[in-house]
Amino acid sequence: MRKTTPTRLSDLAATMNTxxxxxxxxxxxDHDRPLLVLGAPGIxxxxxxxxxxxxxxxxxxxxxxxSLALPGIGAALAAxxxxxxxxxxxxxxxxxxxxxxxxxxxxLGLHNSNSRLDTAVxxxxxxxxxxxxxxxxxxxxxxxxxxxxxxxxxxxxxTLRLNWRAMEVPLRIQADTVVAAWxxxxxxxxxxxxxxxxxxxxxxxxxxVAVPHSMDFHAAQIDPKVAFRSVTKGQSVTFxxxxxxxxxFMYHCGTAPVLMHIGSGMYGAIIVSPREPLPPAKEFVLVQxxxxxxxxxxxxxxxxxxxxxxxxxxxxxxxxxxNQYIDNPxxxxxxxxxxxxxxxxxxxxxxxxxVVGEQFDTMYLGAPPGTPIxxxxxxxVPPGGxxxxxxxxxxxxxxxxxxxxxxxxxxxxxxxxxxxx
Ligand SMILES: [Cu+2]
Numbered sequence: 209m210r211k212t213t214p215t216r217l218s219d220l221a222a223t224m225n226t227x228x229x230x231x232x233x234x235x236x237x238d239h240d241r242p243l244l245v246l247g248a249p250g251i252x253x254x255x256x257x258x259x260x261x262x263x264x265x266x267x268x269x270x271x272x273x274x275s276l277a278l279p280g281i282g283a284a285l286a287a288x289x290x291x292x293x294x295x296x297x298x299x300x301x302x303x304x305x306x307x308x309x310x311x312x313x314x315x316l317g318l319h320n321s322n323s324r325l326d327t328a329v330x331x332x333x334x335x336x337x338x339x340x341x342x343x344x345x346x347x348x349x350x351x352x353x354x355x356x357x358x359x360x361x362x363x364x365x366x367t368l369r370l371n372w373r374a375m376e377v378p379l380r381i382q383a384d385t386v387v388a389a390w391x392x393x394x395x396x397x398x399x400x401x402x403x404x405x406x407x408x409x410x411x412x413x414x415x416x417v418a419v420p421h422s423m424d425f426h427a428a429q430i431d432p433k434v435a436f437r438s439v440t441k442g443q444s445v446t447f448x449x450x451x452x453x454x455x456x457f458m459y460h461c462g463t464a465p466v467l468m469h470i471g472s473g474m475y476g477a478i479i480v481s482p483r484e485p486l487p488p489a490k491e492f493v494l495v496q497x498x499x500x501x502x503x504x505x506x507x508x509x510x511x512x513x514x515x516x517x518x519x520x521x522x523x524x525x526x527x528x529x530x531n532q533y534i535d536n537p538x539x540x541x542x543x544x545x546x547x548x549x550x551x552x553x554x555x556x557x558x559x560x561x562x563v564v565g566e567q568f569d570t571m572y573l574g575a576p577p578g579t580p581i582x583x584x585x586x587x588x589v590p591p592g593g594x595x596x597x598x599x600x601x602x603x604x605x606x607x608x609x610x611x612x613x614x615x616x617x618x619x620x621x622x623x624x625x626x627x628x629x
Contacts, residue, residue: 351380354529355527357494358491359400359547360400361402362403367407367409367410369410371412372411372414373393373414374413375393376388377389377395379396385523386509387511389472390417390421390473390474396475397473397476399476401476401478404480404482405483407451409449410446411423413446416441417441420439421469422462423459423461425449426592428451451480453480455594455596456595458592467555470555471498471516477493477549486547486576489598492546493549493550494549494609494623495526495551496551496589496611497554498521498555499530500516502515519556521616524619531620531622533624537623537624537626538623540625542628543600544601545598546601547597548596549594550594551593557591558591559588561610563608565605567583568599569583570598607624607626609622
């Protein structure tokens with residue numbers, strides 16, 4: 209039999225759903241049937257190719273819901289651990305983490321963020337028994353919202369308690385495009401976190417969906433096997449950290465394949481201000497990212513994993529919506545100092561950050577206020593990195609801020625800084 213490779217995540221979903229239905233029909237068995245083994249790409253658990261015209265048609269005919277973007281993989285993984293066991297593991301691990309201990313190493317194996325181990329879960333034919341569930345989504349009801357780029361104010365409290373959910377939502381990223389987003393707290397990017405060096409961040413992630421997820425804060429120094437491990441539906445992971453360095457840091461889901469989880473929207477920025485305040489400024493956060501999309505299904509475009517691998521995005525954006533600050537610019541006044549905290553969540557391309565008609569009087573190479581560099585025109589922010597750029601608005605006008613790799617600017621990584629008299 210000729211082996212084919214699925215072209216996109218939705219094909220995997222199609223095959224899983226189609227096979228599930230057919231098999232259930234044949235056997236009358238609605239439960240506990242293995243749906244997927246990813247050990248051999250493009251081949252299902254029975255050795256059949258995952259993509260065929262009939263499966264594709266079946267998918268298009270049946271795909272009326274958001275979760276068809278990739279229901280089966282998550283359902284399969286969710287079936288790997290009984291809820292009760294996972295709960296106990298999580299609370300034990302959390303307790304160990306909070307006390308600095310390292311208990312239950314083996315019990316964490318199935319759920320940490322180590323790619324090899326997660327892949328091992330995927331490959332284990334003993335796991336993966338589940339029926340895929342679907343959730344209705346109304347693409348038309350997803351309104352286009354401007355993502356507020358303003359850096360949120362610091363809390364008076366030295367401890368930040370964050371209780372976030374991993375969620376799937378239909379998200380409108382431009383007038384004619386709704387994506388099947390995997391998110392932290394229902395948006396791409398997730399919420400902007402703002403704290404100071406030495407503050408305490410108490411973070412809990414609760415997974416509300418079938419696909420396992422996790423959280424990796426680049427502002428943390430912590431055992432990733434424990435803190436950044438994946439959790440299945442209904443489970444939570446809690447960890448605490450104190451940022452040592454100021455800067456603009458990425459956070460993201462680290463569940464394997466990481467490319468898919470970042471590429472589908474699970475990322476954002478944590479801005480760590482130094483203890484001694486920087487000069488007063490209008491502060492904004494720009495998260496650059498890429499969108500790799502499959503064709504629309506009932507008004508929602510799933511993310512396309514093969515496109516992510518090809519690294520040729522359909523769109524690029526600052527803060528999750530291509531060109532949003534062209535339509536609704538960032539506005540400041542003449543005389544203002546503007547500080548851009550730029551985080552590049554990729555997943556793959558750098559951001560050659562530049563403001564047309566301006567020069568950065570200061571850019572910090574490393575943690576502000578250390579290592580200031582004066583008189584910068586453009587600086588690369590690498591994927592997984594963040595930089596702090598400052599300029600003083602001496603003259604009024606409309607100043608485009610761009611990824612000066614213009615193939616990317618053309619795809620939406622561009623906006624206006626309007627300096628009003
Ligand atoms: Cu994830």
